[in-house]
Amino acid sequence: MQILQLAQNARHQEILFYLCFTDREWHLYTPEETAISTSVIPVEATSLFYETAMIEVHSDYSMSAQFSATDDEEEAGKFRIFAVLGEIFTNPHIYIRLGTYSHFWLISDNWVFELPTCLISNSVAST
Template sequence: MNIPELITRKFLFASDQPIQAPLYEIAIAQNGVFKRARRREMTAVIELSSFAVRIEELAIEKARVELKKKIPARIFAEILNHSRNSTDAANFTENLYAVYWDEQIEKYFWKEISGTRSFGSTIARDDDAAYQNALLEIHTHPPGCREFSNQDDCDESGKFRLFGILVDIHGEKPAIRLRVGIYDSFWEIPIELVSDALPENLTDLVKQEREQFAKTCKNLRNEVNEFVLIGEYYATENLTYIENL
């Protein structure tokens, strides 16, 4: 019997080279090393490292997440409303949800799948079909806890799916953070990559941070340009002085 390799390693010679490994593959591309995986509902590529010097003989790859069909924004709104109603601000406990694709009906559904709940943790009912088939696993975090925790990293390793946290659910500005996980490798993504619209009343933390970073980089570039222009000015003065000697 010919048993296929669960994990493969390859050179990427074409940008449309298909993903064939049952679990995931490591692809060496022109511009870096990438982890690639696919399942019925999703294809995902995470950049593991980038090359300072490109390998021109290979194809270019890029980090990406592509869904068979994007998740309706109403799903995120419904989960937020349910999480608010399932616990109060004074006695907060985390809650866990699964978003899954029904192949027969061709629609997304969500389900609350918490087995046990406390202020800082929640454990899934791992025998629940919704959990087993989840495309997105999303849980609430205590107020102010806006990052995935070390425990989240541990719990979410060994899976290929989307992960999310909902933060400050009882506040004026509840927020969401999403990432894709490919068997122990994670990449944070803006919600617009996987949702058909931006959910109302939810701040996308990843998008917000990227916009702030881009603004900071732009300001730094402007400062560098001003410095260069001043340097050019003084250099011109010096050059004129030398020529007049």
């Protein structure tokens, strides 16, 4: 998964990705961002990529892949799929949810991604 490798290349900082579907194909965009080990904030929150993103992914490089209260606040007011990568160097895993404004539901990874074998899902079981 290209996203996992890019997150690992960011070393000990979080990183943010937008996945947009245009012209019948997926596009991965990493916005200009202010990142530290515990948070990542896009410099320009109103870019075309931000506005057209269907999926937003961020890494919690050393922590378990879980959505935090900070994630809930930052993702409120949006309607999209969110994913968080955790423990990307030792035990890479991903957690996925659907957000509709301030309401969130955990969803199965296979509804959204085809995961490589090196990435473990923390998401709910598929139905």
